[in-house]
Amino acid sequence: VAEDMFVDRLLSAIEKKRSHVVVGLDPDAAALPPTLRVKHGLEQGDADVAAVVGCYREFLSGIMESVEPEVVGVKIQIAYFEALGNSGYRLYEEMTAAAAHLGLVVIADVKRGDIGSTAEAYARAHLDHAGADAVTVNPYFGTDGLEPFFRRVRDAGKGVFVLVKTSNPSSSELQDLRLETGATVYEAVADSVNAWGKAVIGESGYSSVGAVVGGTHPDQGAALRTRMPTVPFLVPGYGAQGAQACDLAALFDSSGTGAVVNSARAILYAYKKTDADWAVAARAEAAQMRSALWAAAGRA
Amino acid sequence: VAEDMFVDRLLSAIEKKRSHVVVGLDPDAAALPPTLRVKHGLEQGDADVAAVVGCYREFLSGIMESVEPEVVGVKIQIAYFEALGNSGYRLYEEMTAAAAHLGLVVIADVKRGDIGSTAEAYARAHLDHAGADAVTVNPYFGTDGLEPFFRRVRDAGKGVFVLVKTSNPSSSELQDLRLETGATVYEAVADSVNAWGKAVIGESGYSSVGAVVGGTHPDQGAALRTRMPTVPFLVPGYGAQGAQACDLAALFDSSGTGAVVNSARAILYAYKKTDADWAVAARAEAAQMRSALWAAAGRA
Numbered sequence: 041v042a043e044d045m046f047v048d049r050l051l052s053a054i055e056k057k058r059s060h061v062v063v064g065l066d067p068d069a070a071a072l073p074p075t076l077r078v079k080h081g082l083e084q085g086d087a088d089v090a091a092v093v094g095c096y097r098e099f100l101s102g103i104m105e106s107v108e109p110e111v112v113g114v115k116i117q118i119a120y121f122e123a124l125g126n127s128g129y130r131l132y133e134e135m136t137a138a139a140a141h142l143g144l145v146v147i148a149d150v151k152r153g154d155i156g157s158t159a160e161a162y163a164r165a166h167l168d169h170a171g172a173d174a175v176t177v178n179p180y181f182g183t184d185g186l187e188p189f190f191r192r193v194r195d196a197g198k199g200v201f202v203l204v205k206t207s208n209p210s211s212s213e214l215q216d217l218r219l220e221t222g223a224t225v226y227e228a229v230a231d232s233v234n235a236w237g238k239a240v241i242g243e244s245g246y247s248s249v250g251a252v253v254g255g256t257h258p259d260q261g262a263a264l265r266t267r268m269p270t271v272p273f274l275v276p277g278y279g280a281q282g283a284q285a286c287d288l289a290a291l292f293d294s295s296g297t298g299a300v301v302n303s304a305r306a307i308l309y310a311y312k313k314t315d316a317d318w319a320v321a322a323r324a325e326a327a328q329m330r331s332a333l334w335a336a337a338g339r340a
Numbered sequence: 341v342a343e344d345m346f347v348d349r350l351l352s353a354i355e356k357k358r359s360h361v362v363v364g365l366d367p368d369a370a371a372l373p374p375t376l377r378v379k380h381g382l383e384q385g386d387a388d389v390a391a392v393v394g395c396y397r398e399f400l401s402g403i404m405e406s407v408e409p410e411v412v413g414v415k416i417q418i419a420y421f422e423a424l425g426n427s428g429y430r431l432y433e434e435m436t437a438a439a440a441h442l443g444l445v446v447i448a449d450v451k452r453g454d455i456g457s458t459a460e461a462y463a464r465a466h467l468d469h470a471g472a473d474a475v476t477v478n479p480y481f482g483t484d485g486l487e488p489f490f491r492r493v494r495d496a497g498k499g500v501f502v503l504v505k506t507s508n509p510s511s512s513e514l515q516d517l518r519l520e521t522g523a524t525v526y527e528a529v530a531d532s533v534n535a536w537g538k539a540v541i542g543e544s545g546y547s548s549v550g551a552v553v554g555g556t557h558p559d560q561g562a563a564l565r566t567r568m569p570t571v572p573f574l575v576p577g578y579g580a581q582g583a584q585a586c587d588l589a590a591l592f593d594s595s596g597t598g599a600v601v602n603s604a605r606a607i608l609y610a611y612k613k614t615d616a617d618w619a620v621a622a623r624a625e626a627a628q629m630r631s632a633l634w635a636a637a638g639r640a
Contacts, residue, residue, distance in 0.1 A: 066458075119454060119461035125469050126433055130426035151454055153478060155508040155576075158366075158419045165422035178453060178478050180503055182510030203480055208455040210482030217528055220518045225525060228517055276455075 045242035046174055046199030047250070047272055053112040053145055054297055059330040060337060061111040062147065062274070063103065063322075064304025065135060067096045067120050071309045073318040093127045099318075100135055103308060104142055106319035110326035113145030115274070115302045116172070136170045146172045147274065151203065153178030153185055160188040167192045174199030176252055176274070179229050186236065193240050193248045200249050202233050205264065207254025207277030226260075230267050237271055246272050246298060253291065255283030255301060262290030265298070273299035278329070279306030285332035296337035303329055345542035346474055346499030347550070347572055353412040353445055354597055359630040360637060361411040362447065362574070363403065363622075364604025365435060367396045367420050371609050373618040393427045399618075400435055403608060404442055406619035410626035413445030415574070415602045416472070436470045446472045447574065451503065453478030453485055460488040467492045474499030476552055476574070479529050486536065493540050493548045500549050502533050505564065507554025507577030526560075530567050537571055546572050546598060553591065555583030555601065562590030565598075573599035578629070579606030585632035596637035603629055 054060055069082060069092050080095035081087050104114060116139070121132035139146045148170060152162040159181070166175050167189070177189055179202050192198040205215055205226045215226040223231070230251065237247030247270050253261050255277035265273070273291055277283040278301050291299045303326075310325035311318035334340050354360055369382060369392050380395035381387050404414060416439070421432035439446045448470060452462040459481075466475050467489070477489055479502050492498040505515055505526045515526040523531070530551065537547030547570050553561050555577035565573070573591055577583040578601050591599045603626075610625035611618035634640045 117458060117461075119452070119458045119465065122429075122465035123461040123469065125465070126426055126430035129422075129429040133426055151478075152419070152451070153453075154419060154451055155506065155581075158417060161417075161419035161423040165419065165425070165428075169423065169425050178451075178480055179514055180478055180480055181506055181508055182513035182515070184508050184510040185506075206455065206481055206485075208481055208484050210484035213482035213532065214479055214525070214529065215482075217525065218520045220520050220522075222520075225514070225517065229514065232513065281455075 044197040045240065046193065046197055046248040047246045048242040048244050049173070050112065050145055050199065050272060050300065051244045051246060051297055054300070057109070057112050058334060058339070059110055059112050060292070060300050060333045061326055061330050062113045062115050062300045062302045063107050063111045063307050063326060064115045064117060064149075064302045065100050065103070066117045066304040066308065067100060069095070071305070072099055073311050076318070089124050089127055093124060093131050096131060097134065101138060102319045103322050104139055104144065106323045107307065107326040108142050108144060110323060110330045111144065112300055113147060114139045115147045115149045117149045117304065133170050136172055140171060145174070147174045147176065147201065148172035149176045151176045151178050153181050155181060156184045156187060159185045163188040163192055167196070167198045174201060174250070176201045176203065178203050179232065183236070190236060190249065198248070201252050201274040202229065202236070202249065204229050204233060204251040205253050205257060205260055207256045207281055207283070211254065227267065230264055233271055234268055241270060246270050250274055252276065255288050255291070256281055258287040258290065261288070265291055265293070269293070275299055275301040279303040285329070285336040288333065289336045289338070292337040296339045301333055344497040345540065346493065346497055346548040347546045348542040348544050349473070350412065350445055350499065350572060350600065351544045351546060351597055354600070357409070357412050358634060358639070359410055359412050360592070360600050360633045361626055361630050362413045362415045362600045362602045363407050363411045363607050363626060364415045364417060364449070364602045365400050365403070366417040366604040366608065367400060369395070371605070372399055373611050376618070389424050389427055393424060393431050396431055397434065401438060402619045403622050404439055404444065406623045407607065407626040408442050408444060410623060410630045411444065412600055413447060414439045415447045415449045415604075417449045417604065433470050436472055440471060445474070447474045447476065447501065448472035449476045451476045451478050453481050455481060456484045456487060459485050463488040463492055467496070467498045474501060474550070476501045476503065478503050479532065483536070490536060490549065498548070501552050501574040502529065502536070502549065504529050504533060504551040505553050505557060505560055507556045507581055507583070511554065527567065530564055533571055534568055541570060546570050550574055552576065555588050555591070556581055558587040558590065561588070565591055565593070569593070575599055575601040579603040585629070585636040588633065589636045589638070592637040596639040601633055
């Protein structure tokens with residue numbers, strides 16, 4: 041096992057920054073600040089992909105520099121980059137490197153999942169080549185489809201967050217189906233995550249195999265905290281999706297750690313609710329979220 | 341609903357080509373023909389990504405041109421392109437366009453799945469921007485995470501193949517769990533696929549919402565054929581993963597249609613078993629597979 045474990049770096053960052061906040065990089069051209077849109081020519085009907093990429097670069101770089109003191113890391117949602125084609129994919133790689141350069145924990149939110157040989161290619165793409173610290177993965181294929189990611193957890197100090205209970209309304213359709221054992225599908229996945237993480241427990245007592253647990257289902261989240269006592273949580277659904285800090289108290293452990301919470305739109309587009317500059321507005325929103333979560337975790 | 345339905349184009353191609361074969365584009369630098377490796381400088385230790393991309397381009401273009409008469413389409417496994425970074429991603433887009441230019445049905449094997457807003461970005465990336473005819477998707481998020489793909493099925497004549505039962509050994513861990521209803525998880529997903537497809541049945545009687553059903557589980561595949569009578573199957577696992585034509589007979593309907601079968605390594609690297617040129621060897625292997633499947637489907 042690598043000496044430098046992902047989970048220990050993640051939990052150290054929480055203590056150092058006094059923050060559980062991860063900022064989600066989900067760029068949306070239509071929501072970008074008007075000053076930037078004008079500067080990069082996006083207000084004209086025929087703006088090309090290169091202009092959008094240039095605008096995203098300036099915006100996301102500015103956001104990361106501004107919010108860095110308030111957040112432990114970034115969650116880069118690759119879909120919004122893929123939507124721009126290969127130049128968007130290149131920007132994803134650039135932003136991954138830029139976040140790491142700022143000392144942020146970089147979670148590539150790629151939600152990949154496939155058979156073993158293909159998963160090896162995905163792990164190479166995102167953990168080796170793009171250089172993310174951790175990736176999100178989908179459990180549908182089972183252990184052999186995740187093993188290439190786990191190998192990098194063991195050998196290269198990388199991290200994995202497995203989808204357990206997602207934040208969207210339809211998540212119940214498959215994830216909440218009840219098994220003949222009495223457990224739900226997502227609880228069975230949680231038990232697998234426990235098992236997968238056993239071999240990669242860090243000095244913190246937590247595992248480098250984490251779980252995605254949506255913040256929009258507080259009761260289920262609380263039960264999962266008990267069910268997976270050594271598994272770090274990546275919690276989406278804060279802010280624009282509806283979860284509030286008070287809903288998330290039970291996702292932290294008794295020491296007020298063990299989870300990081302992602303917010304994308306509420307931070308990125310905070311300028312819409314204020315007269316402040318977009319970077320200033322984003323930092324203020326991140327700071328406010330940091331305080332609210334720190335209190336919810338029982339730290340303040 | 342679009343006048344030109346994906347599933348009707350797919351089933352017409354089966355009849356026109358008298359083939360159920362889809363060739364998988366899963367490029368692997370180490371397995372490429374030695375003549376190409378030498379030509380592109382891959383035998384030197386310090387070959388860069390551009391050299392690998394150039395080699396893949398020549399190889400995959402040659403494969404597609406050579407096997408085109410024997411196959412209905414291509415399944416492009418994006419992971420192998422992502423593994424090369426942004427220039428690999430650009431090649432994925434190039435190969436998608438090249439396959440369409442040859443008149444092949446293009447299935448982007450991306451296995452994406454996420455919340456609705458993110459799924460919209462993925463659908464834009466692969467169905468709009470890259471221009472694939474169909475994509476593979478993961479069902480873990482439920483209906484709202486698939487709706488952006490379904491909208492393009494309805495409005496733009498696109499297709500979707502939902503993972504139901506995958507071909508890998510660990511697929512049983514989650515997919516075969518038994519629910520309190522008596523059905524397995526993958527059977528419950530199959531029932532959802534039936535429901536999702538109801539609104540997009542084409543003239544062929546089949547739906548443009550298809551299912552991925554691994555060829556490595558013949559009994560389960562046969563039962564799924566009965567359970568999903570109007571759902572076209574994309575069947576991986578042929579050849580290198582172990583499935584043979586005789587195992588797949590029950591995946592076709594009584595008219596010998598309703599399924600396409602993917603083979604990647606066995607076709608791409610057929611040169612290893614013969615003295616023939618790699619493109620010739622690939623075509624011969626595809627032709628052999630075409631005949632074997634045509635017979636298995638009860639057509640010959």
